[in-house]
Amino acid sequence: MFDLETLCGWINEKKDIGGIVFLTVVPDNGIKPIVAVCKKGRNPEVWKVAKKLKIGSAVRIDGQYAETQISKKGLEFIPCKIVVVSEMSEEKIPIDFSGKTPFLLDTKLDYRYLTLRLPRERAIFIIRSEILKLAREWFYKNGFIEVHTPKLCGAGAEGGATVFELNYFEKKAYLAQSPQLYKQMLMSGLEKVFEITPYFRAEKFSTTRHLNESWGIDMEVGFIDNEEDIMRLLEDLIVHLVEGLAERCSKELKILNVKLKAPEKPFPRIKYDEVLEILRRRGVEIEWGEDLGDREEKILGEEMTKSGIDFYFITKYPWKVKPFYIMRENYLSRSFDLDCKGLELASGGQREHRINELVNNMLEKGLNPKDFEFYLEAFRYAMPPHGGYGLGVERLMMKLLNLENIREAILFPRDRWRLVP
């Protein structure tokens, strides 16, 4: 007897041409569809079931892959038994599984689970999963350990974005806007840590590149010399991710029409002062000491693209636009941003590990050191020089996959208006 295989999945398309019914079945966590060919002459029972099947239904099919593959759409499969494990009972399906009728982003997000039956949407999240897997592999290979810091925090803003406030018994609590303070505290006990974590930002964003709940790949390393050490580690990770995706996700990338080429190390380091010069040549004048806005980053991105460069660091920012925990160097800071094609993907730098300097920094930023006692305490017990970065997962995906809206890169986005599903 022949060995039978069993497929489980949903029917995306049904083409009934009389004596043959073609069923397009969503493959198990893959993207290449399976085409079940049900011929009346070969198996009348199967044909009869297939003819009555509703698009969208979940089925289990026993059979074999066809010896001669004719279909241009997917892997051809010859069923000998079809069982409907869950019938599509809604008459009106909000999206067209054949992919012929477009849908708006909003519709896609309302019915995310349904759109995940489409190859393009599956590809995006298969790639997301692979990015995180590659990142973990890189960190483990380089001697890091994975940590988890609290997302419910007692301290409010660390400067920068506003935080979500909530009730915590008789106290106020805040959702972590980043693991920054905690991963630094860990530097007084561990040498190399990383965390894959949500960030919560309470800004009323309404753009294609902001989320109120986003995910970051964060790391922190002790005993460093300066921020250059961190940049080297970050560019190495980026190259590892891009090369890994190109190798392992070629099918998914093809569906998204993306060709990945690993950037060359080292990525260019462009000093803040040089950025101002480049902007000036483009007729954009900003005052020294001002932070770079979206417009400025976009223009810089265009200039870099002209030179064939996608990834680049912006270094030597003025200290006044960077947060208190960044190490100061006169009026500059030991910080950097990693940008890709005009979008900031990561920021990092060397942190201030000397408690007196750190307290001074806080005071200069108008923060009260008393509010950060729990954090400062960790700096009293031989805190080594350290640094790290936070890399935005969705932003990285946007740039790698040419996604127009950051919401495409996350299953159930949280934005100014969207809290369900």
Added chain:
RNA sequence: GCCCCGGUCGUAUAGUCCGGACGAGUAUACCGGCCUGUCGAGCCGGAGACCCGGGUUCAAAUCCCGGCCGGGGCGCCA
């Protein structure tokens, strides 16, 4: 916080500017029929929508007001 824009069959859209044969068109999905290799198949038939409330008018999908829901940009932010 500020400023624009939109809401029409399940989905995606045409129509709105300039009110009248819009009795609301098209595509796809859906229902029924024909077809033994479809590849966004094809052909025949069917069903399916003007966000809500008020106003103007002989006449409102179309104009006005309010509400609800959504989209985008700026600021801020990664």
